[in-house]
Amino acid sequence: MTQDISYRLHESYGYRLSRLSRINEKHFEEAISPIGISRLTWCVLCAVGLEQIVFPSAIAAYLGVEKSIISRLLRDMEKDKLIIKKPHSGDGRATCIELTDKGQSILQKVKRHAAATARHFESKLTKQELAEFYRLIDKLMEGEDTAIPRI
Known part of the structure; x- marks a missing residue:
């Protein structure tokens, strides 16, 4: 005999988290679409241009x-x-990545859009709520396999 498990999609953790993620992505993607880059391209520009991560495997x-x-x-x-x-x-066998002037220019332009997207959503929370939100996100990711097929 199976036990009926109560489940409400719109009340579920996974649905809410996925929906928030997609809403945030859509907001940002609409802002950067005219520039002609993807979110993943943006992430690589940040890794190389802001964090000085230059090896492809380290970027991944x-x-x-x-x-x-x-x-x-x-x-x-x-x-x-x-x-x-x-x-x-x-090590001549290893490859390093550098941003071109065009890459650097796009990085600077898209940084403004990223900041605006963050401000849009973060402004809905108090400083304390935002700190708690980030803490809880980090807690949920703790100990999980962080490699995902795409961002």
Whole structure:
């Protein structure tokens, strides 16, 4: 005999979290769409230009995505003249990523859109609520496998 489990989709944790994520993504994607880059491209620009993470495998680890996804994206970004690939000065087998002037310019432009999106949603919470929200998000992610197929 099976026990009836009460479940209400719109009241569920997963639905609410996914919906919030998609609402945030949509807000940001609408802002950056005219610039012609994806959220993942934006994340790579941030990793390289803001965090100085220059090795493809380190970029993948930092973003929590598979290396193959980053490899394909870096090829596309190179074609779009957003990055250049250079051999590492100490190890010619290793490749380093640098932003081009175009990549740096787009990074600066999109930073304003990212900040505006963050302000839009963060302004709905008090400072205390926001700190608690971030703490709870970190707690929920703690101990989980962070590699995901795409951001």
